Amino acid sequence: MAKIKVHELRKLNKGDLLKQLDELKTELQQHRVAKVTGGGASKLAKIKVVRKSIARVLTVINQSIKQNLRSTYKKGALLPLDLRVKKTRAIRRRLTKEQASALTLKASKKAKYFPMRKFAVKA
Numbered sequence: 807m808a809k810i811k812v813h814e815l816r817k818l819n820k821g822d823l824l825k826q827l828d829e830l831k832t833e834l835q836q837h838r839v840a841k842v843t844g845g846g847a848s849k850l851a852k853i854k855v856v857r858k859s860i861a862r863v864l865t866v867i868n869q870s871i872k873q874n875l876r877s878t879y880k881k882g883a884l885l886p887l888d889l890r891v892k893k894t895r896a897i898r899r900r901l902t903k904e905q906a907s908a909l910t911l912k913a914s915k916k917a918k919y920f921p922m923r924k925f926a927v928k929a
Contacts, residue, residue, distance in 0.1 A: 823863055
């Protein structure tokens with residue numbers, strides 16, 4: 807079987823993708839048997855191509871599942887952990903803008919009663 811193009815896989819529905827995956831797995835099994843029994847070099851070279859094709863099919867399946875989940879959870883308030891934005895650990899734990907700009911009672915009174923002084927600069 808020739809190398810599979812991902813843009814072609816994205817056009818297929820889930821049933822066709824699973825069928826293709828089964829075909830690729832059986833083909834890989836046949837190539838592995840040929841490897842053990844001393845098959846030709848062409849069969850041995852095809853093992854890598856078939857493995858990569860299986861990976862492509864699985865990737866397309868998983869991406870489509872994740873895309874469907876994102877659309878279902880779009881209107882909800884909470885998201886599952888694997889659908890949330892990854893960013894970095896430090897950014898995820900950082901204070902929000904509201905929390906960072908919040909002032910204590912004492913600090914807010916001080917800002918209110920002692921504002922920054924304005925000086926007139928002689929030109």
